[in-house]
Amino acid sequence: MTAPTTSEAARIIDQLMELHPKGFDLSLDRITRLLERLGNPHLKLPPVIHVAGTNGKGSVVAFSRALLEAAGLSVHVHISPHLVHWHERYRIGVKGGPGSLVEDAMFADALRRVAEANAGEKITVFEILTAVTFVLFSEQPADVAIVEVGLGGRFDATNVIPKPAVSVVMPISLDHQAYLGDRVELIAAEKAGIMKRGVPVVIGHQEYEAARDVLVDTAERLGCPCFVYGQDFSAHEEMGRLIYQDDEGLSDIPLPRLPGRHQYANAAAAIRAVRAAGFELTEAVIEKAMVSVEWAGRLQRLSDGALVARAPAGSEIWLDGGHNPGAGEVIAEAMANFEERQSRPLYLVIGMINTKEPVGYFRAFKDIARKVFTVPIRNSDAAIDPLALAVSAAEAGLSASAVSTVSEALDAIRQQLKPGDPAPRILIGGSLYLAGDVLADNGTPPR
Structure with a gap:
């Protein structure tokens, strides 16, 4: 799908920008109120893979999508931010094939309905767009939805999802300090806010031990089955191949299409996350995903x-x-x-x-x-x-x-x-x- 030059959805968003300027005002109250008026679409989603982190979360979204689509499943995907067109934030799943970016007419219709339900009350544009995510993903059938956190975790508008299939926290480092804190453990605590009691948690490679400790401690406190990179699953290069290992065994698969050694750990987190969410992955499916994965704007x-x-x-x-x-x-x-x-x-x-x-x-x-x-x-x-x-x-x-x-x-x-x-x-x-x-x-x- 190519967004039209004169996109109706983009015009609506421009109008909303005038009413609700850009910026961060972290709270779940406004999005919760709006979703109630819309009939709580966030409670009507397929199984959700919810992904937070400072770095690598976009890559793990891309790998997860590739894995699930290689398995023949229909996959909705929400990312943030977009690169060129607003439509990139919403990929609508298609059974037995790759999903496609939301069509402009569908996007514009969802925007109008969400804006009407909000009735001009104070809200951020990201919250409007997140409500659109839930409207679109609840109304279009799919086997699974992958939802990327926008900023932080605890107060991110996506964090109204009550019980995802799995919560994923990718590498934590210093970013958005004005909103999330100026130490990695404070940022980790905000990202850990997406964890829900009893829901499986996958923790990607963490450079900082302090961040890793916060994430593991939070998962344990909430009684979450926890899978930690380097402890419960891992990946490394050997003879030009990627060797992935977790509690289900060892896989000898092609190196990921996405360049950079950091992608080995990202691919591993995605494999573990998809399995933790309850989806079976054969070695043939994983191989297909590694050579087909795409992620624009990242190396x-x-x-x-x-x-x-x-x-x-x-x-x-x-x-x-x-x-x-x-x-x-x-x-x-x-x-x-x-x-x-x-x-x-x-x-x-x-x-x-x-x-x-x-x-x-x-x-x-x-x-x-x-x-x-x-x-x-x-x-x-x-x-x-x-x-x-x-x-x-x-x-x-x-x-x-x-x-x-x-x-x-x-x-x-x-x-x-x-x-x-x-x-x-x-x-x-x-x-x-x-x-x-x-x-x-x-x-x-x-x-």
Whole structure:
């Protein structure tokens, strides 16, 4: 599905934005009131896989969808945020095949009904959109729904789901400190808020022991069957294959299609989560999922399009919306692994918003990036000025210059190349908003 240029749903959302400005006001009272007026659609969903975390939650959503669809099941998927079109937030399941992004007429109708039920009362746009999720997913039949948390967990609007099939908490690191706390254990406590008494919990790889302890302690206190990465399930590469192991045995499967070693743990969490939710996965199904999984804007290779044509000939261009220090580390590791396989000069094109910690992100690339070009993010009042962002990159030990557009950055990279240099490797990232702008400008929006 391609969202129409003149999307009725987008026009309705623009109108709602004027009434209910962007921003975070964490509470479940407003969404609960609205859902009651709508007949409590969140109580009429298929089994739900509910996913929280600072990093990796989008990837585990993608892997879970791939696994379930490979098993022939119909899968609804809610993600947040979208990259180019609002419609990306809602994938409607289809029996025996891949789901498709919600059609504009269906989306617009659900928006109108939700807005009418809200009757102009105070509410955030994310809460409206979450109510739309529940309306759509309750009215269209499917075998399972995957619901990604928007922010935090405890007070996220998706957390009205009373009893998911499984709760998944992916890696915790510092992000959204103004809303979730300035220590990983405080953030972990907020993410752990999606756990429900007696419901299975899958805990993905945790870099910080303090975060892991909070998650495990919460699961134990609530009497949740708990599956912890590195303890109850694991994955590692061996001879170019992925070796996955849990209490059901060992699987020797292809490496995931999504690049980066961090995806091994994400794939493992998805396999364990789908099984914990009560769905059977054969080795053949897992193999099919590993080679078919897709996730736009997360270490996505751009091979054609308008921006690709603008880059130096033969460039290897990667797009990733990761935006915090933890994401910087795993992306930098992936770039270093690519360098081991094929040496190319690495250039960064980075834009970020002001809720992030840019120096920590940039520090991960200190020894591997030749140059950083910082760019603005369109239509964002929260974007960090490229000059200030370049100062942050310099503080992290990188050579950096501010430019006005991604296209200008690509032109500048061409000028930086020395005679005899191989074609460059270019990472464009630092924000999902920037990733969305790039996909739109390149003419390759998510499908």
